[in-house]
Amino acid sequence: MSKLLQIDGLSKHFGGLHAVENVSFGLEAGSILGLIGPNGAGKTTCFNMISGVYKPTSGSIFFMGRRSDGLPPHRMALMGIGRTFQIVRPLASLTVLDNIISALGINRYQQFWGRWRRYGAKAEQKLAMEILEKVDLADRCSQKAGLLPLGELRRLEIARALSLEPKLLLLDESFSGLRHEEIQRLSSLVGSIRKNGTGILLIEHNMKVAMTLSDSIVVLDHGCKIAEGKPEAVSRNPQVIEAYLGKAGAEGAS
Amino acid sequence: MELFLEQLLNGIAIGFIYALITSGLALVYGILRILHVAHAAIYALGAYVGLGVYLVAGNLFLAMAASMAACSIVGVGIEKLVYFPLLKYPPYVPLIGSIALLLGIEEILRLAAGPYIHAFPASLPFPQLQLGPVTLSPVLVAVYVVTLCVLFGLWFISTKTELGLAMRASSQDLPVADAMGINTSRIISTTFVIGSSTAAIAGILVGIYFNQVYPTMGAVPAYKTLALIVVGGLGSVPGAVLASILLGVSETLLIGYANIPLPRDALAFIAMIAVLMWRPQGLLGRR
Amino acid sequence: MGNYVLTLGIFIAINGIVACGLNIIVGYAGQISLGHAAFFGIGAYTAALLATKAGFTFWMSLPFVILVTGAVGLLLGLPSLRVREDFLAITTIGINFIVESLFMYVPFFGGALGIGGIPRIVFFGIKLREGGFLTLSLVLLVVSLGCTWWFSRSWSGLACFALREDETAASSIGISPVMFKLVAFMAGTAMAGVGGGLYAHYMRFISATDFGFPVSVMMLSMVVVGGIGTLWGPVLGAIILTVLPEIFRPLTDYRILLYAALLLMMIRFQPGGLLGEGSWSRTLLSRIFRGGVSR
Numbered sequence: 001m002s003k004l005l006q007i008d009g010l011s012k013h014f015g016g017l018h019a020v021e022n023v024s025f026g027l028e029a030g031s032i033l034g035l036i037g038p039n040g041a042g043k044t045t046c047f048n049m050i051s052g053v054y055k056p057t058s059g060s061i062f063f064m065g066r067r068s069d070g071l072p073p074h075r076m077a078l079m080g081i082g083r084t085f086q087i088v089r090p091l092a093s094l095t096v097l098d099n100i101i102s103a104l105g106i107n108r109y110q111q112f113w114g115r116w117r118r119y120g121a122k123a124e125q126k127l128a129m130e131i132l133e134k135v136d137l138a139d140r141c142s143q144k145a146g147l148l149p150l151g152e153l154r155r156l157e158i159a160r161a162l163s164l165e166p167k168l169l170l171l172d173e174s175f176s177g178l179r180h181e182e183i184q185r186l187s188s189l190v191g192s193i194r195k196n197g198t199g200i201l202l203i204e205h206n207m208k209v210a211m212t213l214s215d216s217i218v219v220l221d222h223g224c225k226i227a228e229g230k231p232e233a234v235s236r237n238p239q240v241i242e243a244y245l246g247k248a249g250a251e252g253a254s
Numbered sequence: 255m256e257l258f259l260e261q262l263l264n265g266i267a268i269g270f271i272y273a274l275i276t277s278g279l280a281l282v283y284g285i286l287r288i289l290h291v292a293h294a295a296i297y298a299l300g301a302y303v304g305l306g307v308y309l310v311a312g313n314l315f316l317a318m319a320a321s322m323a324a325c326s327i328v329g330v331g332i333e334k335l336v337y338f339p340l341l342k343y344p345p346y347v348p349l350i351g352s353i354a355l356l357l358g359i360e361e362i363l364r365l366a367a368g369p370y371i372h373a374f375p376a377s378l379p380f381p382q383l384q385l386g387p388v389t390l391s392p393v394l395v396a397v398y399v400v401t402l403c404v405l406f407g408l409w410f411i412s413t414k415t416e417l418g419l420a421m422r423a424s425s426q427d428l429p430v431a432d433a434m435g436i437n438t439s440r441i442i443s444t445t446f447v448i449g450s451s452t453a454a455i456a457g458i459l460v461g462i463y464f465n466q467v468y469p470t471m472g473a474v475p476a477y478k479t480l481a482l483i484v485v486g487g488l489g490s491v492p493g494a495v496l497a498s499i500l501l502g503v504s505e506t507l508l509i510g511y512a513n514i515p516l517p518r519d520a521l522a523f524i525a526m527i528a529v530l531m532w533r534p535q536g537l538l539g540r541r
Numbered sequence: 542m543g544n545y546v547l548t549l550g551i552f553i554a555i556n557g558i559v560a561c562g563l564n565i566i567v568g569y570a571g572q573i574s575l576g577h578a579a580f581f582g583i584g585a586y587t588a589a590l591l592a593t594k595a596g597f598t599f600w601m602s603l604p605f606v607i608l609v610t611g612a613v614g615l616l617l618g619l620p621s622l623r624v625r626e627d628f629l630a631i632t633t634i635g636i637n638f639i640v641e642s643l644f645m646y647v648p649f650f651g652g653a654l655g656i657g658g659i660p661r662i663v664f665f666g667i668k669l670r671e672g673g674f675l676t677l678s679l680v681l682l683v684v685s686l687g688c689t690w691w692f693s694r695s696w697s698g699l700a701c702f703a704l705r706e707d708e709t710a711a712s713s714i715g716i717s718p719v720m721f722k723l724v725a726f727m728a729g730t731a732m733a734g735v736g737g738g739l740y741a742h743y744m745r746f747i748s749a750t751d752f753g754f755p756v757s758v759m760m761l762s763m764v765v766v767g768g769i770g771t772l773w774g775p776v777l778g779a780i781i782l783t784v785l786p787e788i789f790r791p792l793t794d795y796r797i798l799l800y801a802a803l804l805l806m807m808i809r810f811q812p813g814g815l816l817g818e819g820s821w822s823r824t825l826l827s828r829i830f831r832g833g834v835s836r
Contacts, residue, residue: 051713077715089710091703093818102703106715108696115697115724160714282769287632323544325809336809345626346573347812353758358801365794477638477754480631520642523635528626530632 002063002124004029004199005050005168010059010069012045015066015081019045021223029167032190034231036207036213038244041220043085044172044205050201051083051170052205065167077230079104086203088153092146099145099156099197100128103163128163135189151182151254158189169193171202175209187213211235219243256387261506263385267394269502271463274456275481276486276494277408278449283284284425284489285445286493288337291336291352293453294472295359300325301455301461301471302363305374312506314376318458319432321449328449330443336443338442348354356476364469371468374461393463400459405495411448421445425489485539489516493538501525547671551743553783554678555736560763560775561685562732567761568770569698570725571705572622573630576637577760580730582644582752584610584737589656589747599662599742603735610734611727618726622719640761644749662742666724678739682776690772692728701725705770724739766814777815785833 003026011022020042027033032046032201035043050058050061052073063079071079090202091099091184101120104127108114109128135155140148156173161169175183183206194200204210210217211231219227219234221243234240246250275297282290297537303324308317340348380399383390390398410417424441432438446494461467482501486493501522509518529537563577587609589599591629597605621632631680644650661668662677669677692698703711709720741747757784767778785803789796807814814824 026678035739072717073712074715074717077713085710085713089707091706091710093706094702098699102699102711103714105696105699107714110720111702115700116691116695118694119696119699120694160710166716215720282628287627289627312705340809340812343807343812344571346567346574346630346761346765347808349573349575350758350761352807354805354808358798361798361801365798477634481635484628485633497800516641518640523576523638526635527620527632527639531620531629 003027004064006062008060010049011057012049012054013057018223025198025218025228026176028196028200030194031215032194032213034217035201035203036210036217037220039186042223043220047172047203065137077164079186080167082164082166084157084161084172084174088157090145090153091215094145095142096145097128097141100159103160103192104128106164113199131159131163151178163176166198169198169200170229173203175204175206183209259388265503265506266499267397268506271456271460272396272482272498272502273495274401274452275287275475276482276498277491278452279479280489280491280494281445281449282481283483285442288348291476292332294476295356296325296329296450297361297453297457297475298363298472299328300457301467302392303457305372305461305467308376321454321458324451325454326447328365329446333442333446334409360469360472369469371466374467376462382447386453397459397463403453472519478522484526484531490538495539543673549673551678552681553779554761555739556783557776557779558685559733560734560760560779561689562729563760564775565689565692566729567723567764570701572722574633575630575757575761576633578752579637579640580733581638581737583613585732585741585747586644586650588738588741589659592659593656596734597628603738605729606734606738608832611731614727614730615723618648618723622722623733630684634754640698641749650701655746657746659745660742661679674743681735691741697724731794762804765814768814770814774814774816
């Protein structure tokens, strides 16, 4: 069974610093994989290689059977990978609706003549509103995106990524800085995205969210994978506990 | 052979002068990420103030001190009144402000002192040196000595003092430096003081070297030094110095010695584009 | 007196066309270009050379002017737009200097003496003098504005806006930064070329110094003063900055200083331009017309 996303022996060295060392894991379509680890574990670096920000020093990334490492971000989007950003990046002076429409144009941008056509036709606006409804932002459609509060901006990021109809969704700390109700809302949204068959890879510091949402977990520490498996199993793994709490904590736990 | 040596030494001198002007620009860019085109106006102002004080007081050291003071005041004034409030806007905003300042200051110099070229007949406390077959005039010696002293001073401040450490930290990451308790506002102003002072020294040296002080003397350096900080690696003072020396030597040798019919001033930009193609981060730039 | 006003109008129109082009690059796509005058010059020289050396009429050379300036824009834009923002400003200044040097020193372009004897534009047998030329220029200005408006409503325009707002976010939704920066750049340079063609046929004599860096600064000032990224901003800027030096003409000695001071005040206090969001003029107008100002 071919996985949606397959990472093999991925490494990233920044000079002498081995940020990520020989990490491998796979992600199935329609499942959620949580990438966790203490600070400096290399999760963000790993994530950035998958999303095309960094080129791996060695190893390979296969998306739907095709090599995707080293491709520029806009190619990733074309292949069907959508992502959010840890520090939200709205298109601030555009309206919320236009933020979504801009993501709907992915095919138009590639067409030689298509890119000169008017955007925002009725059909596109309708589709954009449907997407906004999914994330509960429909009433904000004509507001300038830059004015929205953080929780709504995070939902906007997800809506924008969803507009690509992605097969793989990369969530970069999308739950950080949110209040409890917002976390609940976002969790059920992510769950429904998974139901549609999209694969989701998320990095999270919020352990509760990561553990409850994910179908499987990969734990990194000092750039290496130290555990992989179902959330309950991983949370009882002594190496994982030690990585987070230190040796004393691990001994205390056992 | 003599001619070659002579031209080489001239070229290095020109390079040193470029280095003096450009290092101030590199410092400012390093800390504020602003292309401080008006720096060239401060350089011209330095030449005028230096000349004026020298003509009145007859003392070159006094002239230099007065010039450095005047330029520092103007430099910090520009930073506080124009650049700092505009930091939150896209980079072309402070850049246009800087260009407007360059134009304005040049005009003020022209209106105040006239559009003609003034001579700067200063007697320098330096001897004539004989280096083998080549004679170095006192002015040339002055350029070498003063530049080396200034560059040494900059290096010393940067690497051996707390101020230098704070400056380097601020130019790496201003908000973080601020959070670490560094008084970034004072560091920024100090950077402008240092940069403007070196510009003042450069202005006086150039005025004496070419025996010319005129309002638009900053125009060509304004844009050449921009190319130089790109070639050197934006924000890198050693890079700026290296690029400056290389350009000074190339300009003088290629055009003065080899007589290649290229417009002298375009060489800097051609070099810049070539460097950008081959090594986008500049000669000594980071990343 | 009548002719003087007409001449002023012609320059406003030509500057407006070139400023519209720059607005696409700087205002829509968010790329700094401080070398726009180079393309103004390339358009002018193309028209001049085709007219004097190949006997082309303005109408025949117009498509070539657009093609050549667009092509050079592509050529120079390709390496330049890959570099970081700060580099781009300096690179475009460099392009301006190098192109100006080429015009100055390469004999084919007439060297320091430039190119003279460019014929008037003939429209259906009538040689266009002041009035006719103004009409033509205004028509082309309207066409430029129309193209700009169309651009802002197209997917290309939306892609450029996205790039301007946040390049990283834009590329994550499939917008290739290099591609669309180039598209905007070429659109802008082609427009500048058209302005250049008009300029050549009006002045009937051009030389390298007409297209130096100060001209680029003037053009950017027009866009900035008028309102960067707005449709009418460049035109307003062109009007203000073409008329202003004329108003200051009596104060010949203080002209440049006043211009610099005004530019400084403008950029310091109204960086968004007169038509930009939140500017004094817009808030004033919206107070007068209660219901708010539409763009």
